Amino acid sequence: SFGGTEYDVVIVGGGPGGYPAAIKAGQLGLKVACVEMRGALGGTCLNVGCIPSKALLHSSHLYEEAAHGFGPHGIKADNVRIELDKLMEHKQKTVTGLTSGIEGLLKKYKCDYIKGKGKILKAGEVQVTDLDGNVAGVIKTKNIVIATGSVPTPLPPVPVDEEVIVSSTGCLSLKKVPKKMIVIGAGVIGLEMGSVWRRLGADVTVVEFLERVTPGIDEEIAKTFQRTLSKQGMKFKMGTKVVKGERVGDGAKLTVESVKKGEQEVLDADIVLVAIGRSPFTAGLGLDDAGVKMGPRGIVDVDDHFATNVPGIWAIGDVIRGTMLAHKAEEEGIAVIENIVGKKGHVNYDAIPNVIYTFPELACVGKTEDEVKAAGIKYKIGKFPLMANSRARANALTDGLVKFVTEADTGKILGVHIIAHNAGEMIAEGVLGLEYGATAEDIARTCHAHPTMSEAFKEAAMAAYDKPIHF
Numbered sequence: 244s245f246g247g248t249e250y251d252v253v254i255v256g257g258g259p260g261g262y263p264a265a266i267k268a269g270q271l272g273l274k275v276a277c278v279e280m281r282g283a284l285g286g287t288c289l290n291v292g293c294i295p296s297k298a299l300l301h302s303s304h305l306y307e308e309a310a311h312g313f314g315p316h317g318i319k320a321d322n323v324r325i326e327l328d329k330l331m332e333h334k335q336k337t338v339t340g341l342t343s344g345i346e347g348l349l350k351k352y353k354c355d356y357i358k359g360k361g362k363i364l365k366a367g368e369v370q371v372t373d374l375d376g377n378v379a380g381v382i383k384t385k386n387i388v389i390a391t392g393s394v395p396t397p398l399p400p401v402p403v404d405e406e407v408i409v410s411s412t413g414c415l416s417l418k419k420v421p422k423k424m425i426v427i428g429a430g431v432i433g434l435e436m437g438s439v440w441r442r443l444g445a446d447v448t449v450v451e452f453l454e455r456v457t458p459g460i461d462e463e464i465a466k467t468f469q470r471t472l473s474k475q476g477m478k479f480k481m482g483t484k485v486v487k488g489e490r491v492g493d494g495a496k497l498t499v500e501s502v503k504k505g506e507q508e509v510l511d512a513d514i515v516l517v518a519i520g521r522s523p524f525t526a527g528l529g530l531d532d533a534g535v536k537m538g539p540r541g542i543v544d545v546d547d548h549f550a551t552n553v554p555g556i557w558a559i560g561d562v563i564r565g566t567m568l569a570h571k572a573e574e575e576g577i578a579v580i581e582n583i584v585g586k587k588g589h590v591n592y593d594a595i596p597n598v599i600y601t602f603p604e605l606a607c608v609g610k611t612e613d614e615v616k617a618a619g620i621k622y623k624i625g626k627f628p629l630m631a632n633s634r635a636r637a638n639a640l641t642d643g644l645v646k647f648v649t650e651a652d653t654g655k656i657l658g659v660h661i662i663a664h665n666a667g668e669m670i671a672e673g674v675l676g677l678e679y680g681a682t683a684e685d686i687a688r689t690c691h692a693h694p695t696m697s698e699a700f701k702e703a704a705m706a707a708y709d710k711p712i713h714f
């Protein structure tokens with residue numbers, strides 16, 4: 244049992260939504276516990292998501308650079324090899340270093356970390372089953388925050404075994420570089436993980452139901468992005484649906500069908516990655532019995548303050564509406580605690596950046612041109628190609644552009660979309676601009692250091708406001 248202590252808040256789930264909520268609660272002097280069933284803190288993101296994938300993306304990029312990319316700089320490296328076990332060891336060390344760091348942070352801020360699966364019996368009561376499967380007791384608490392995250396969405400005709408037919412989790416730990424890999428879904432996971440294994444030597448084909456990659460991203464940017472990835476050697480089968488997939492010997496066979504023509508084809512692969520999206524995870528959480536109202540597609544329904552319909556039960560992160568991103572979950576985790584203590588926690592959903600960590604990276608924030616057009620808003624576009632940026636030229640990293648979408652009458656920034664090797668860092672300026680209600684002129688008149696990639700950002704703003712200088 245839990246010693247009869249009554250908590251102010253119990254957070255179920257220790258991911259990038261749950262653990263910052265726990266820390267914030269500790270900082271505000273609340274009696275708080277975080278229940279996590281994975282055996283480690285950090286959730287999907289730190290254990291099998293953002294962090295291990297970024298380690299593999301960077302390692303594989305370094306390999307590709309050394310093997311093929313130094314040419315323009317007059318550097319030749321012979322006999323470049325991959326030691327896959329070392330590469331995986333770096334990934335794993337990064338993960339365990341960071342997850343144990345979070346354990347330290349919870350201690351520092353006096354949050355109790357309870358290892359086990361939480362089940363909500365009713366408002367005010369969370370039952371914990373320990374990692375061995377035994378009921379450890381019931382925690383009494385004034386508030387419960389559901390932060391149970393998400394899991395890969397299954398594709399029923401292609402069952403995952405995490406060996407040959409893998410989800411992102413299996414794909415982060417392949418034992419060898421596959422000769423042929425098929426990725427189902429041209430979304431973020433498919434393109435990031437596809438890039439990792441392509442760089443390491445796999446022949447990668449992406450099968451996508453739609454006629455475009457990365458749904459939700461500005462169409463023009465997505466087209467440019469797909470062209471760039473194709474140039475790197477990634478193959479695409481667009482407008483193609485998967486009818487069946489099965490393990491055959493050491494590999495897999497996949498039957499696919501053209502959406503328009505209905506023609507079928509059988510593809511072979513050593514590894515198939517299923518990456519068609521993620522679904523909220525609430526299995527075994529007891530939400531039905533607790534009377535918590537659900538929304539569409541298995542999300543937990545919340546109001547603008549992250550409260551569910553049951554007083555004292557709140558929810559944040561991948562398990563509620565909105566994009567499934569770690570930083571979005573973190574913002575919500577902090578806001579929900581502020582709301583619990585009666586402060587005004589708030590998340591500005593118009594200014595959440597979205598980054599795809601390929602090379603070059605794709606990063607965006609705010610509205611796409613397509614959205615603005617569909618909404619009938621009078622808008623202006625300002626674009627600047629990296630080809631015209633001196634730093635990009637010096638570094639031989641000229642693939643990409645910066646695109647501004649602004650309101651025609653006021654010049655206010657509505658969205659920024661970037662393809663650049665460092666787009667994920669560059670986008671922060673766009674996020675800040677949106678948060679501050681900046682206009683393109685504000686950015687255009689702000690001095691940016693020379694020679695930097697961020698001058699391309701400024702020049703795209705100049706293009707939206709008036710004219711760029713270097714294009």
Ligand code: FAD
Nearest residue numbers: 256258259260280286287292293361392560561567568569
């Ligand atoms: P989660 O991180 O899923 O955490 C929920 C936790 O709750 C889990 O640890 C789970 O074990 C635990 N849990 C569930 N039910 C219970 C229960 N009943 N009792 C106790 N514990 C429970 N996002 C980005 O922003 N940037 C990226 O670069 C990025 N890369 C990604 C790469 C991959 C391969 C994947 C799969 C995802 C990536 N994401 C990325 C998405 C990101 O991981 C999620 O948006 C984020 O983890 C959501 O945080 P969360 O706290 O809501 O949920």
Ligand code: NAI
Nearest residue numbers: 428429430431432433451452518519520521567568598599
């Ligand atoms: P996604 O939603 O980004 O992409 C899924 C893709 O699969 C879409 O293009 C969709 O049209 C396609 N698809 C769906 N059903 C299909 C089918 N039956 N056959 C063929 N294609 C099909 O989902 P993904 O890539 O699985 O990632 C899940 C989420 O994880 C992302 O939406 C994102 O929120 C998060 N994530 C974020 C990252 C980042 O921020 N860098 C990295 C990885 C994941």
